[in-house]
Amino acid sequence: MTDEHTGPLPVVAIVGRPNVGKSTLVNRFLGRRAAVVQDTPGVTRDRIAYEALWNGKRFTVVDTGGWDPQAEGLGASITRQAEYAMKTADVIVLVVDSQVGATETDLAAARVLRRSDRPVILVANKVDDERSEANAAELWSLGLGEPHAVSALHGRASGDLLDLVLDAMPEAPREQDEEGGPRRVALVGRPNVGKSSLINRLAKEERSVVDSVAGTTVDPVDSLVSLGGEEWRFVDTAGLRRKVNTASGMEYYASLRTEGAIQAAEVAVVLLAADEVISEQDQRVISQVVDAGRALVIAINKWDTLDEDRHYQLKREIERELSRVKWATRVNISAATGRGVSKLADHLRAALASWETRVPTAELNTFVRSLVQETPPPARGGRAPKIKYVTQADIRPPRFVVFSTGFLEAGYRRFLERKLREQFGFHGTPIEISVKVREGRDKDGKRG
Incomplete structure (x- = not known):
C-alpha cells in the first residue's frame, strides 16, 4: 500500500x-x-x-x-x-x-x-x-x-x-489546511523568559501551556502562526539550563529536542527577559544558534515593565554581553500585552534575507582588493601574506573562502568580517570566513 x-x-x-x-x-x-x-x-x-x-x-x-x-x-x-x-x-x-x-x-x-x-x-x-x-x-x-x-x-x-x-482513518483528513512552505522559526531561551506566552500571543490561542514554574515546556511545540501577512512555523522549545553533556534524565532529552529544533529551523528567535540580568545561560543559547549557522533575532521580552534605572542597566548589559553578536537584529516586545510583537515579522524577514544573500564574485573581489590595499594583513614570521582571491562558497549562512599566500591572523579575519558586514549588510546572520593557504611564486618560479 x-x-x-x-x-x-x-x-x-x-x-x-x-x-x-x-x-x-x-x-x-x-x-x-x-x-x-x-x-x-x-x-x-x-x-x-x-x-x-x-x-x-x-x-x-x-x-x-x-x-x-x-x-x-x-x-x-x-x-x-x-x-x-x-x-x-x-x-x-x-x-x-x-x-x-x-x-x-x-x-x-x-x-x-x-x-x-x-x-x-x-x-x-x-x-x-x-x-x-x-x-x-x-x-x-x-x-x-x-x-x-x-x-x-x-x-x-x-x-x-x-x-x-x-x-x-477517514479517506481525507477533517481539516483541510492550505499547504504552503512557511519559514521555520525556533523560539529558544532559558526557562521562564516567556516563550510559551509569546507563542500563545502569536497563535491567538492557548497553544502552549504557560505556568510560573520554570521548565513547563519539555518537548518542542509546533505552531503555524500568521504574522505580518505571512504564515510562519514557530517551534516553542524547552528552556535550556545547562549543556547537553551535563544534563540528565528528562532535561537531557529536552535539550536534545531543542538542539534538533534549532538545527531544523532557518531562523531562531532568542528570547531574553528584560527584567533579569543577561546570564551565562542566555549566552549559551545564543552560541547554540550561531554554532548551528542559523539566522538570529534577539527579542527582549517584558520591555514594558522596566523603570529608567533598569533601562540604563540593560543598555549597558547589551553593549557588554552581546558585543560578539552586534550583527543580530533586536526587537523589544511584551508577550503579555502584545506590544512590539508585530515587528517580529520584519526582523525575521530581514535576518532570512541576509542569511540567503550571495555577493557576486567580481563585486566581492573588487571590494576586498581595495580593502587590502588600504589595510594589508599583518606580517607573520617576517613575511606579510597576500590575499589572492575571495569567493563566496555558500549561503544559509554565507560562507567565504579567502585564498592567501600565508596564514591570516584571527584578528584580521574578524576585520574582514566586520568590513564585509559594513559593505554588504548581513544583518541577522552569522557569516563564516575560512582561509586556504596557497604559496605564491616569484618570477623565477621559486616559491615565495
Missing part, C-alpha cells in the same frame, strides 16, 4: 490520564525515541505533533499531556490541550493502564469520548504477557468497545494496533 497523498495528513491523538504510557506508545508508533519519556507523571505538558509512517501510509501522531477533567491550575491547562487535540483529530486513541484498571478519570474521559463523532480506539497498556490480558478485559466496562491489549514499552501487539488505527 502506498500513500501518494500530498495534502494535510490524517491526525491521530493519543490521550489519557498522566503516566499511562502515552509518550512511550507515540515512540512505538514512530519507531524512534522522539517523545520525552520519564517515570514522572506529567512530563508531557503540551500537544506535540510527529509525522509517522506505517504500511506506506503517512499520518500525524499528536502526543498530549495527561487528561484530568478535575484538574486545576497547570493541570487544567494540560487538560485543555488534550481536549483541543481530540477536537481536531481524525482518530482518538485512549490509553489506560491495565495494571491499575479503570479509574474515575478514565471513566470521565470515556463519557466524553462516547459522545465524540471521531473513531475511538481503547488501548489497555502495560499488558506484558498473556497472564495480564485478564486485566485488559475488565476495561470493557468503559463502554468504548474492545480494549486492545498492548505493551508500548516492549512493543507487544503494537503492529496490530497500528493496523487498527489505519483502518479507522
Whole structure:
C-alpha cells in the first residue's frame, strides 16, 4: 500500500490520564525515541505533533499531556490541550493502564469520548504477557468497545494496533489546511523568559501551556502562526539550563529536542527577559544558534515593565554581553500585552534575507582588493601574506573562502568580517570566513 497523498495528513491523538504510557506508545508508533519519556507523571505538558509512517501510509501522531477533567491550575491547562487535540483529530486513541484498571478519570474521559463523532480506539497498556490480558478485559466496562491489549514499552501487539488505527482513518483528513512552505522559526531561551506566552500571543490561542514554574515546556511545540501577512512555523522549545553533556534524565532529552529544533529551523528567535540580568545561560543559547549557522533575532521580552534605572542597566548589559553578536537584529516586545510583537515579522524577514544573500564574485573581489590595499594583513614570521582571491562558497549562512599566500591572523579575519558586514549588510546572520593557504611564486618560479 502506498500513500501518494500530498495534502494535510490524517491526525491521530493519543490521550489519557498522566503516566499511562502515552509518550512511550507515540515512540512505538514512530519507531524512534522522539517523545520525552520519564517515570514522572506529567512530563508531557503540551500537544506535540510527529509525522509517522506505517504500511506506506503517512499520518500525524499528536502526543498530549495527561487528561484530568478535575484538574486545576497547570493541570487544567494540560487538560485543555488534550481536549483541543481530540477536537481536531481524525482518530482518538485512549490509553489506560491495565495494571491499575479503570479509574474515575478514565471513566470521565470515556463519557466524553462516547459522545465524540471521531473513531475511538481503547488501548489497555502495560499488558506484558498473556497472564495480564485478564486485566485488559475488565476495561470493557468503559463502554468504548474492545480494549486492545498492548505493551508500548516492549512493543507487544503494537503492529496490530497500528493496523487498527489505519483502518479507522477517514479517506481525507477533517481539516483541510492550505499547504504552503512557511519559514521555520525556533523560539529558544532559558526557562521562564516567556516563550510559551509569546507563542500563545502569536497563535491567538492557548497553544502552549504557560505556568510560573520554570521548565513547563519539555518537548518542542509546533505552531503555524500568521504574522505580518505571512504564515510562519514557530517551534516553542524547552528552556535550556545547562549543556547537553551535563544534563540528565528528562532535561537531557529536552535539550536534545531543542538542539534538533534549532538545527531544523532557518531562523531562531532568542528570547531574553528584560527584567533579569543577561546570564551565562542566555549566552549559551545564543552560541547554540550561531554554532548551528542559523539566522538570529534577539527579542527582549517584558520591555514594558522596566523603570529608567533598569533601562540604563540593560543598555549597558547589551553593549557588554552581546558585543560578539552586534550583527543580530533586536526587537523589544511584551508577550503579555502584545506590544512590539508585530515587528517580529520584519526582523525575521530581514535576518532570512541576509542569511540567503550571495555577493557576486567580481563585486566581492573588487571590494576586498581595495580593502587590502588600504589595510594589508599583518606580517607573520617576517613575511606579510597576500590575499589572492575571495569567493563566496555558500549561503544559509554565507560562507567565504579567502585564498592567501600565508596564514591570516584571527584578528584580521574578524576585520574582514566586520568590513564585509559594513559593505554588504548581513544583518541577522552569522557569516563564516575560512582561509586556504596557497604559496605564491616569484618570477623565477621559486616559491615565495
